[in-house]
Each structure stands twice: as structure tokens, then as C-alpha cells.
Amino acid sequence: MALPRPLRRTNSITFVLAGLLTIGFLIFIFSPSPNASGLSTAKRKLTNAASHPLSPPTAPFVKQDTSLEAVNKPPPVVHYHLNNVTTTADPIGNQETVLILTPLARFYQEYWNNLLALSYPHHLIALGFIIPKTKEGNAATISLQAAIASTQTGPEAKRFASIIIMRQDFDPPLQSQDEAERHKKENQKARRAAMSRARNSLLFTTIGPSTSWVLWLDADIIETPPTLIQDLASHDKPVIVPNCLQRFTNDQGKADTRPYDYNSWQDSQQAQDMAANMAPDDIILEGYNDMATYRTLMAMTADKSDNRDINAVIALDGVGGTALLVKAEVHRDGAMFPPFAFYHLMETEGFAKMARRLGWGCWGLPNYFVYHYNE
Template sequence: MATSRSLRRTNPITLGLATILTIGFLFFIFSTPSDPSPSKKRTKGPDIAANILSPASLPFKKSGGDESERPPPVVRYRMNNVTTTSDPIGNRETILILTPLARFYQGYWDNLLQLSYPHELISLGFIIPKNWEGNTATSQLQERIKKTQSGPQKKRFASITILRQDTEIPLQSQSEAERHKMQNQKARRAAMSKARNSLLFTTIGPTTSWVLWLDSDVVESPPTLIQDLASHNKPVIVPNCYQRYYNNDKKAMDVRPYDYNSWVDSTIAQSLAEKMGDDDILLEGYPEMATYRSLMAYMFEENGDPTKEVQLDGVGGTALLVKADVHRDGAMFPAFAFYHLIETEGFAKMASRLGWTSFGLPNYLVSHHLIGKICSIQN
């Protein structure tokens, strides 16, 4: 007697096979690879890239002339796993510290070494001008790098990149007086923008969580600098920058506001911009161009809360922490008049246009000494 079609449909073997196939299909669709994402898989030290086309986050070592070069690897990065949180150490978030460097200061390098953030999660990037002073700085930097990277494991950084600046240097003198002349600002800051962009685009990797821009003059800071800034979990955040100097009237060391690039915009500044030509820029801190912006340099409160935040429209670059996603979205340092702003101030404007907000810490002081002097950060 022939089996009916309805009975064949409910055959236990058929149902079993269908169930196994269904489970297998669902497992294939929703399962994740057993190997962790490169952003989470960290070792005490990075591997050496086998090929120059390997991921930018790995250092590349050239092979000898008689060695056969291995093909570049194919690596898949799950960008959703690259976090930026208020607990960067707990979440093993990688930090890229970038420094435009015209002169080398031993104190700056010593300061990097004493940062308490795990060095295996820190990559360094430098861009140095191609001139006599830059050659000297490069030689000094390479000596320290060699000593550090061959020393104790805990002091070594994940990777270090040195770029030699390929753009024209507008100012041959790096004296503080020459650097801050108003007539030199547009050319100087345009060159700085190009250097920053070259350094950023060359060094940022798919596993980078945060980018810390740090001036080469900062030679003393709290060991917890990175954690302090990241704990606010803001897209762009900057401390207040002061300068230590000898006050002849007091016959003692004193402090004064230094970085005027962190500010809240004003209607007067906006009116000035409306009357400017397309290529003209607004500058802060010059009596010839009074903008009446609210400068974070003057928001400091004696014994004030160092965690106090203010929303900013412009930022300076002495110690500037940026979520890597802000840069990945396209926020860079304009070397041209962008809404009549340039370099770090233009960066804040560009980040804002992309939907990212900048913040400042008026009571977290970054002391920036005269060139050649000591800088310190007070918390």
C-alpha cells in the first residue's frame, strides 16, 4: 500500500534532516569567528609586518636582498569592536600620540616614559622638518628610541613612526617671538596643518581608539594624563594651557595664560568674519584683531574643580585628545581658511560640522614654558 504524501512529509527522518540543516544554517549566519578582533587581541609586543602592504598598525622590517618576501596578509577588522570609553585601560583601547617636533627635548621623552597608561597600547608618531635643526632632532630622537625599545618590556611602545616633513618650512627661526608674530601666523599655521595631516593620515590604524596631540615642549605631566582626559569620554577635549615664566616685578616664577586657541565664539567675531575675504583668517590673542571671544585661558578658577567641563568652538593643540572616529569621519586640520579659521581652531569647526562637539577643562592646567624651559601639567 502506497504511503500518502502527508505521511511522507511527517517522516521522522525527513524532519530530523530538516532540523539539522536549519540549525546549521542559523549557526553559519549568526556565529562569529573564534579568533578575536585585532582590536581586542593584544600581545606584549606587536608582530613585525612581513610585507610593506601589511596593516599600517604594524611596524615594517625590510627583508634582505636574497630573502623572498612573503605576500601581504589579508586582515579583517571589525570596526564596531574599536571602542572609545571613559575606561580606556579596562577596555584595552589603543592610543596614538602624535607630535610635530622641531627640536628634541630630553624632558619630553622622559615624560612619555613615565606615562602610566600601558605602553603596549601606545603608538608614537613624529614629524620633523627637513633642515639642520630637524636633522639634529631626528638623530637625538632615534638614539632614545633605540635605548627605550631595547630596554625593559614595560617601557617599550607598541610602535614608533618618524616622518620627515616634505613641505616647505615658512619660518627658519623657531624663536618664540618670531613664531608668534601676527604677520607670520597664517603661513606658519598652514605649514603646521599640513604637517599634522601628513602625520595623522600616515600613522592612524584600524585599531586606534584615541589620538593624543602633544606638543614637543611639554616635558612634565601627570602619569595619568591620558586617563584623565579620556575619563570625560568626549569626542574632542583639551586642558587649559598656561606658561611658566620669571616675573621681574615679583622677582619670582609666575604663570600666565599661553594658549588662546581654546575659546567660545562671540557675535563680534562672527561679524568680523562676515566682512573678511574668502582667504582671510581670524586670529586670537592679538589687539589688532579684538574678537571678544570667551577664552578658556581666562576661565581658570583658583582651587576650582579640575573635572569641570565647558563646551568650546575652538581648541588649541598643546595637549589635545581626540576620538579616532572624529578623524576617521574626515575632521582634519585645514591649511586654508575654513570658515575663516585655520589649523586646530579650524579642526574644531570641521569636527562640529561633522556632528562632533569639543570640550575644554578650564581648571586642568597645562603649563607650557618658554622654549627650552620646563613644562608641567597641574591637576
């Protein structure tokens, strides 16, 4: 009975005041925010977005009306000017898009956090994942999707332009849990062939017409400088790879680092002689005692001192795939990860060889570190 009483006393003045208040509230609510960055990013995203779901996966698309008319509307004719896709030493200045590709077997939150910490504008980054269809893969997919959901609904500046999750169409080669079995040379070959196929599947279905750079980043790379992309791109090399280390606690109980990725190397005469006497399908593997290659491994040449020159560049003959920045045109020319013995090399090492056959050089940064997860 208390409520109706004041209402009964309402007069026109109340309504006028109410109206004014409403207007005031609305003005407050809809007035453009002082920085206006959110809105402009949104606008830019809208203009970059494809108008139809059938579009390159590196860009988002505008959600379709579910009405029948809209569904039946044929996709538009889209022109892509690949002449305007640049890969320069100043990728942010030229608004170059980066595609970060990750073959994922196990999801580490540290990996995702490191990804989010990258200072490269996230609206220029598209992510691509390929996950095997195994029990472990399913678990990884679920955690990945949870991480994506929180990121893509979070602050606008942290959202990535587009994220592609892909499930492999072939089974990974059966791996015995036995350590010795897994590291047998023959198994190693099948493992690397499957890995190559996964990488190629991911690469060729996602690269699209607008990607400038492709950054291969393994799922177990958990620590990189936040400026990783800019730093690698600033060298303006077709293929460039930083040095991959692993943090561990040494015998004295102190934090230390050790080399991890042995696939970045400069070739040796011994290795070439070895290759010359091999059957066409045999491959040279690094890190086996009965196969001493005497190659110069980049991981071993790292200068760990604090005042090291992080911009030191060396030419490489083989590259590792833990973190690898490639100009998109190298891949577009056809450089892929051979799932067969290509000059007795496979996967990323074979890729380096193929890139060089196509006229692109490979380079390494021995003193620029990224860190691998330590189990």
C-alpha cells in the first residue's frame, strides 16, 4: 500500500524530469569514450572481415542472418591483391598480418599466456592449430577452446583477428611408450613424416591470400620475448629461426639453460658424404651416435652472457621448427615440409633445403632465445 501513494501524486513535472534524466543517462551511456580505440579497432575489424562464411580463414567473417534469404545468397566475387601483400622489416608500420601456426598435441596454459603477451597488434595476428584426433588431442582441444573463448570475449585489444582449429585427418603413427622404441631411427622417420603432413595440412589450408608472415611456434614454447615477431621480422630474412633453449635446474640446484633444438645447423662435408652414399629414402638424423654428422649446431653456439649481441645472424642449411618465422611468399612458392626424404632430409630440415632450392636463404639468430617447456 506504500508504493502506489507517491505515484498517485505524479504530475507532469515528474515526467519531464524523468525524461530529462533518461536523456542524460543515454547521452552518458552512448557518448564516445575518450580514447575511442575500441570503436576504431572494431570498425577496422569490420572492414577487414569477410562478408560471407566462405572466405579465407585468416580473417573473421560477419555472422550471417539465419533467415533463408540470406543463406541462399551466393557469395560475392572477392578480389585479392597479392601484389600489395608486403613482407618488410617494419611489419607493424605496414600493417602486415602474421599467421601463427602451431601443431598442438598438448595444451600448456603458459604457451597461451606467452601468446597473449606478444606485443604485436593482435588484430593482425591469426592463429592456426592442428590437433590429432586422439584422446590426448581431444583434451587439448577442449582446453584450447576454453582459453580461446575467454580471450575472444575479453578486452578488444587482446583478441586475435581469427583463430582456426583443425583436426588431423590421419592417425599419428603408433608410438610405443618405450623410450628406446620411440627414438629408433625408423620410427623417427614415420614420426617426422606425420609431423610434416600435419604442418603442411595446417599451412596450405590456412595461409590464405592476405598473410604476410608465417610464424611456426611449437605448443611447448612457453617463453619468448614479447616483441618476438617484430624482432625476427626486423632482419628481413625469408626464413629466420631464433635459438631454442630449455630452462632447467642444474646439479647445483641453480636455474640454468641448455640447448634444445638441434635441427638448426650449418652443413658439414661429412654429412654430405654420408648423404651421397645413402639409399634414396634414407634420412640423416641429428643426435645419434652412430650417425656423426659434424654439423655446426646453432644451439651449441649460443652466447648466454648478458651483454650478448642478440642481433647476430648466421646462415643456416637446416632449420628447426620450434619457433620459425617465414615470409609467406616462401611457402607460396611451394616450400613445404617434406614428409619424404628430400635430399635425405625431412620436415623442417627438408623445408630449409627446399626453400634454398627455390632460391630463398635460411638464417638463424644464435643469441636470440626462446624457451621450451621442461616436463
